[in-house]
Amino acid sequence: MQALIDETQQEFRELANDIAASIGIANPSDIDGADPLAGWSTLQSSGLLELRERTDEVPLAGGVEIALLSQALGAALAPAPYLAGGALAVDLISRSGDVGGWLPGLLAGDDHYSLLMHPGLEAIGDTAGDRGVLWGASREAGFALCVLRDDDGGTFIARRAISGARRLNSISLTNELWEPTDDGEWERGGALTQxxxxxxxxxxxxxxxxxxxxxxxxxxxxxxxxxxxxxxxxxxxxxxxxxxxxxxxxxxxxxxxxxxxxxxxxxxxxxxxxxxxxxxxxxxxxxxxxxxxxxxxxxxxxxxxxxxxxxxxxxxxxxxxxxxxxxxxxxxxxxxxxxxxxxxx
Incomplete structure (x- = not known):
């Protein structure tokens, strides 16, 4: 591996730092009444939602770029849930082949996604019947993603629309967790390998x-x-x-x-x-x-x-x-x- 980031990655880090600073929290009072998704349009217009989109099985950007951006967002205490609602959601949908055509709405910033986590938060939900906890950008409206395993042993990505959710108390004031309060049908997407x-x-x-x-x-x-x-x-x-x-x-x-x-x-x-x-x-x-x-x-x-x-x-x-x-x-x-x-x- 290359121990140091290259010139292009250095430029990306500088850009990431600038963007993160523009949507971050500088003082505790900044969080009062703040909308965590206020910076989402900045992330979208900067092309950062597209980093894990795949072309010919190769993502636009690698794990290094995601790590550099994550470090920048952490340093700025940015409340925008980029990792879950952007990088990970896009990565998972892209790996499944996006047979349902879900990506365009996400990449355009029109559709917001969260990962449905197990209640213990140790893994993404693997059963559609598990209400779980939402981590990401959908909040009260948008889509939840989970991993669905069928009776034949197949593994698929699944999503459902979220029309209601309750915000949970979270240890972090800049990372929101939500509990779905509605029920809905899960839409099965493409297959996923181990x-x-x-x-x-x-x-x-x-x-x-x-x-x-x-x-x-x-x-x-x-x-x-x-x-x-x-x-x-x-x-x-x-x-x-x-x-x-x-x-x-x-x-x-x-x-x-x-x-x-x-x-x-x-x-x-x-x-x-x-x-x-x-x-x-x-x-x-x-x-x-x-x-x-x-x-x-x-x-x-x-x-x-x-x-x-x-x-x-x-x-x-x-x-x-x-x-x-x-x-x-x-x-x-x-x-x-x-x-x-x-x-x-």
């Missing part, structure tokens, strides 16, 4: 780990800047060795996540499906292990102000915790890795 599902899951895990890396990087950068300005006992608190050590340990933890994400992002489309999934599980496990301690360290460095509702620090902590939980945390990933490596059931 390789398709493995690569889809790898992309999901990598995107979440990347979002966590971006979130934590921005959180640490903010408190480091604060430590250069905050004065205690006549000196800047950044000069205190204890503060420096906490910040340094946080930096090492974040870079460990980022390094694992870089490999997993490249692996999504370049390695065999099973190996790509293992790389993604490794990145997710590292992110889940380090996210909360690192975010809490940032809050500690801020001192008393970092514990208040009015400060942005807890927004980063909450988002990192959300990223850690979705599609399974550290224990879930390590157990799956052990099963794959040791042949467990």
């Amino acid at each position: 390789d398709d599902l493995d690569r889809f899951t790898a992309l999901a895990l990598t995107g979440l780990a990347a979002d966590a890396a971006g979130t934590l990087r921005a959180a640490l950068a903010g408190v480091v800047e604060y430590s250069k300005q905050r004065v205690a006992y006549g000196v800047h608190i950044g000069s205190f060795q204890a503060v420096q050590h906490i910040a340094a340990e946080a930096h090492v933890a974040i870079e460990a996540i980022a390094a694992a994400v870089n490999y997993a992002a490249w692996s999504v489309d370049e390695l065999a499906p099973g190996e790509a999934l293992l790389a993604a599980r490794t990145a997710k496990a590292i992110a889940a292990r380090n996210a909360l301690p690192t975010a809490e360290a940032v809050m500690q460095l801020y001192g008393g102000i970092g514990q208040t509702w009015e400060h942005i620090a807890h927004f980063y902590t909450r988002r990192a915790m959300f990223d850690s939980m979705l599609f399974g945390g550290e224990e879930t990933q390590l157990r799956a890795i052990a099963d794959a490596r040791l042949g467990g059931e």
Whole structure:
């Protein structure tokens, strides 16, 4: 693999950072009454919804670009549910061959999609009868996607229209979860192979780990800047060795996540499906292990102000915790890795 991103990817990262900053949250008050989908038109008009559209079985952009964009959105605390309603929805529909012609409405920004997750949030729903939890862009109106397994052992993508949903309490203030309150008929789409599902899951895990890396990087950068300005006992608190050590340990933890994400992002489309999934599980496990301690360290460095509702620090902590939980945390990933490596059931 190429250890460093190339010139085109660097330009993409700069664009992603600019777009994410334009639709992100800068202060806690910004979230009051804000519409998480307000930035959706920006994502659509920038062509970012098309990144995982496939032509001749090849996506327009790889896992690296999705990871770069996810890091940017995490750093900006952007509430737009791009990963679920954009990248993952498009990836799954494209892999199924889009036999129902669902993609045009999604890519045009006219149709909003969510993934129907199992109630435990560890996987996408695999039965149409499971009400589950909606993660994505459909909210009270749009479409839910799930994976449907028939009596003959076939696996298919399925969708149904959502005409009513109730917002659930979520640990993250910039990531919404909804519970469907209606019932409807599921429309079966194209078939999916196990390789398709493995690569889809790898992309999901990598995107979440990347979002966590971006979130934590921005959180640490903010408190480091604060430590250069905050004065205690006549000196800047950044000069205190204890503060420096906490910040340094946080930096090492974040870079460990980022390094694992870089490999997993490249692996999504370049390695065999099973190996790509293992790389993604490794990145997710590292992110889940380090996210909360690192975010809490940032809050500690801020001192008393970092514990208040009015400060942005807890927004980063909450988002990192959300990223850690979705599609399974550290224990879930390590157990799956052990099963794959040791042949467990």
